[in-house]
Amino acid sequence: MNPTTAPLGKDLVGLENMSAAQLKAILDTAEAFKEISERRIKKVPVLRGKTIVNLFFEASTRTRISFEFAEKRLSADTVNISSSGSSVVKGETLVDTARNLEAMRIDMVVMRHGASGAAQFLADRIPSSVVNAGDGRHEHPTQGLLDLLTIRDHRGRIDGLKVCIVGDITHSRVARSNIYGLLALGAEVAVCGPPTLLPLATEELGVQVFTHIEDAIRWADVLNVLRLQLERMESGYVPSLREYNRIWGVTNARLEAADHDLLILHPGPMNRGVEIDSDVADGEHSVILNQVTNGVAVRMAVLYLLAGGQPESAEAAKQGGEA
Amino acid sequence: MSGKILLRGGRVIDPSQSLDATLDVLLSRETVAAVSAGIEAPENARVIDCAGLVVSPGLIDVHVHLREPGEEHEETIATGAASAAAGGFTAICAMPNTDPPIDDPAAVGFVAAEGRRAGAARVYPVGCISVGRAGKRMALVGEMVQAGAVAITDDGSPVMDSGLMRMALEYARAFGIPVADHPEDLGLSANGHMNEGLVSTRLGLPGKPNAAEDIHIVRDLLLAELTGGHIHLQHVSTRFGVEAIRQGKARGVHVTAEASPHHLVLTHEAVDGYRTEAKMNPPLRTAADVEAVRAGLADGTLDTIATDHAPHHYDEKEAAFAEAPNGIVGLETALGVIVTRVVGEGVIDLVTMIDRMSCAPARAFGLPGGTLAVGSPADVTVFDPTARWTVDPKAFRSKSRNTPFSGWELEGRSRLTIVEGRVVFEG
Numbered sequence: 001m002n003p004t005t006a007p008l009g010k011d012l013v014g015l016e017n018m019s020a021a022q023l024k025a026i027l028d029t030a031e032a033f034k035e036i037s038e039r040r041i042k043k044v045p046v047l048r049g050k051t052i053v054n055l056f057f058e059a060s061t062r063t064r065i066s067f068e069f070a071e072k073r074l075s076a077d078t079v080n081i082s083s084s085g086s087s088v089v090k091g092e093t094l095v096d097t098a099r100n101l102e103a104m105r106i107d108m109v110v111m112r113h114g115a116s117g118a119a120q121f122l123a124d125r126i127p128s129s130v131v132n133a134g135d136g137r138h139e140h141p142t143q144g145l146l147d148l149l150t151i152r153d154h155r156g157r158i159d160g161l162k163v164c165i166v167g168d169i170t171h172s173r174v175a176r177s178n179i180y181g182l183l184a185l186g187a188e189v190a191v192c193g194p195p196t197l198l199p200l201a202t203e204e205l206g207v208q209v210f211t212h213i214e215d216a217i218r219w220a221d222v223l224n225v226l227r228l229q230l231e232r233m234e235s236g237y238v239p240s241l242r243e244y245n246r247i248w249g250v251t252n253a254r255l256e257a258a259d260h261d262l263l264i265l266h267p268g269p270m271n272r273g274v275e276i277d278s279d280v281a282d283g284e285h286s287v288i289l290n291q292v293t294n295g296v297a298v299r300m301a302v303l304y305l306l307a308g309g310q311p312e313s314a315e316a317a318k319q320g321g322e323a
Numbered sequence: 324m325s326g327k328i329l330l331r332g333g334r335v336i337d338p339s340q341s342l343d344a345t346l347d348v349l350l351s352r353e354t355v356a357a358v359s360a361g362i363e364a365p366e367n368a369r370v371i372d373c374a375g376l377v378v379s380p381g382l383i384d385v386h387v388h389l390r391e392p393g394e395e396h397e398e399t400i401a402t403g404a405a406s407a408a409a410g411g412f413t414a415i416c417a418m419p420n421t422d423p424p425i426d427d428p429a430a431v432g433f434v435a436a437e438g439r440r441a442g443a444a445r446v447y448p449v450g451c452i453s454v455g456r457a458g459k460r461m462a463l464v465g466e467m468v469q470a471g472a473v474a475i476t477d478d479g480s481p482v483m484d485s486g487l488m489r490m491a492l493e494y495a496r497a498f499g500i501p502v503a504d505h506p507e508d509l510g511l512s513a514n515g516h517m518n519e520g521l522v523s524t525r526l527g528l529p530g531k532p533n534a535a536e537d538i539h540i541v542r543d544l545l546l547a548e549l550t551g552g553h554i555h556l557q558h559v560s561t562r563f564g565v566e567a568i569r570q571g572k573a574r575g576v577h578v579t580a581e582a583s584p585h586h587l588v589l590t591h592e593a594v595d596g597y598r599t600e601a602k603m604n605p606p607l608r609t610a611a612d613v614e615a616v617r618a619g620l621a622d623g624t625l626d627t628i629a630t631d632h633a634p635h636h637y638d639e640k641e642a643a644f645a646e647a648p649n650g651i652v653g654l655e656t657a658l659g660v661i662v663t664r665v666v667g668e669g670v671i672d673l674v675t676m677i678d679r680m681s682c683a684p685a686r687a688f689g690l691p692g693g694t695l696a697v698g699s700p701a702d703v704t705v706f707d708p709t710a711r712w713t714v715d716p717k718a719f720r721s722k723s724r725n726t727p728f729s730g731w732e733l734e735g736r737s738r739l740t741i742v743e744g745r746v747v748f749e750g
Contacts, residue, residue, distance in 0.1 A: 093641075118643045
């Protein structure tokens with residue numbers, strides 16, 4: 001239970017510096033925890049007596065609910081704080097918010113924040129474990145992990161697969177977490193999108209760059225299609241959503257032109273008819289809802305491991321033990 | 324009270340007279356009275372043994388932010404002047420981006436008066452180019468010069484309107500003062516928080532490309548060429564910018580330029596981990612840029628070393644990176660950082676360092692000092708080039724502690740700072 005001996009250390013800030021062994025430990029633990037959500041009584045006492053604060057400075061539905069289910073199914077006590085109506089909007093600084101929570105003796109903070117680096121900032125200043133639920137355009141590690149788990153579920157491996165992330169890479173924390181996790185586990189990674197939304201330094205990360213979606217589809221085994229935020233059009237990165245769909249949209253026609261089947265992921269929420277067509281999203285190669293299901297299992301695994309649980313004890317823990 | 328001071332047996336380095344020898348320096352009241360070997364101590368003179376120390380014309384920093392009026396919790400003119408004296412500077416030029424900005428003769432007079440009252444390093448006011456630093460209408464440049472302004476700048480912000488910059492360069496010719504510009508095209512950089520590159524991509528922070536700075540450097544050079552005005556380019560940080568200035572000088576453009584200590588020794592890697600103490604504008608750039616700034620300093624393309632001393636309260640820097648303000652304090656670390664990392668790594672020698680930190684800034688801004696010629700002002704810096712010390716921000720005279728050099732082991736430290744024949748710092 002001592003966080004210093006925990007397999008992940010104290011915090012989960014990002015996947016960038018995570019080893020393949022650590023990533024595999026999380027995925028294997030998540031694999032074991034999947035079954036809890038399929039039970040009639042979806043609750044095990046793994047985190048009984050632990051206090052977790054879900055601190056959301058940015059609106060989020062999917063991620064917040066997924067974390068909350070993960071926490072509740074592991075029997076943790078949880079408090080949700082969102083930016084509206086809390087002292088956050090009254091001008092309290094992040095560090096003061098953190099210190100006040102700490103003074104109430106909590107065990108973990110799950111935080112979503114609009115500023116890149118906010119999770120690291122918090123992790124450096126409080127002894128509780130910090131789980132990054134998305135910080136600015138930096139990282140969204142649990143999303144990266146659930147994408148990895150979903151790919152592994154359907155392809156049996158990550159190593160050697162060709163995965164292309166499609167869309168707005170510049171502003172995407174999902175893209176960064178995917179890139180780091182996939183590279184660590186031996187995948188080949190590419191990105192594809194309008195050059196205005198691809199960082200100039202992408203190739204220095206060890207990632208291939210495609211500007212034509214047809215080329216990306218021909219190359220890839222897996223497409224992870226990112227949401228195109230409406231504000232990207234408003235700030236002029238792309239002239240129109242319609243044009244984006246016509247040039248970079250993932251459509252059945254484009255997928256059928258490839259001589260192999262691709263696995264289609266999307267972190268949601270989708271803009272149907274913009275970055276992805278409905279018949280692709282709902283089609284036979286889409287694993288978008290599997291991603292959502294896996295999200296709960298991955299988050300349970302992360303919370304369990306940060307609380308000091310060991311991957312090899314996960315099965316026993318599920319049967320009634322605590323982390 | 325300034326009386327007579329005899330600085331005995333130091334290594335006297337004065338590039339303005341091509342002097343580098345073990346000599347005595349006699350200061351009499353407010354001027355340098357003699358520089359030679361074996362000066363006999365006059366009656367009542369204070370004799371200071373300078374064996375093993377360097378005696379040089381007082382260091383001058385043409386780019387500091389003193390925050391008064393408006394942000395006195397970060398720095399005041401008095402604490403800034405004391406910080407300068409402790410760092411070995413005998414004169415500093417105060418940037419006008421205060422609140423309210425220094426854009427009229429009364430405000431210039433206030434800075435000058437507070438500077439005199441501080442009784443430490445000399446404080447030279449710099450006035451705004453535009454009224455309210457709004458970038459629209461030219462400020463009362465002539466009257467500000469009469470009140471003591473030694474240059475004009477909208478520093479903190481660039482002058483985005485090229486027409487206004489042209490007018491400022493033309494008008495300032497009448498007063499023989501430089502127009503200093505913070506070269507940055509905001510259309511390219513305004514949303515950025517650090518250098519655009521691999522580190523910004525990894526950290527997920529919006530970047531400022533080199534091109535944002537390069538475009539304005541080239542524009543300013545062209546406008547100086549057009550008008551015959553004197554452009555002073557502040558804190559040059561890019562390799563192309565250095566080369567453009569080098570070529571401009573070769574064409575005869577009246578341009579002077581600065582290198583900041585941090586752009587001479589740090590790269591954007593220093594930001595990794597979201598270190599807000601390494602957040603500044605222009606941002607820390609790549610190793611290739613640092614090499615170019617070093618080469619530019621060595622060959623004189625960049626005339627002066629200027630700290631861009633920018634105090635911020637720790638509460639403001641203790642924030643998520645995008646929310647933290649730009650800038651670091653520099654007056655008390657500049658000498659040590661330059662001696663250790665720039666002279667120590669063979670980029671320039673001590674003689675050139677003193678030119679870039681004293682003679683050249685005096686020439687560029689038309690200030691008294693920058694020389695130990697007999698009859699010149701008794702502004703003298705005495706420093707120990709081998710003294711080892713560890714940077715401890717808590718010991719700063721400055722009100723602020725925001726430095727990326729905290730904990731650095733440095734060599735080279737000021738021992739004695741003399742302004743108008745008066746000892747204003749002794750350490």
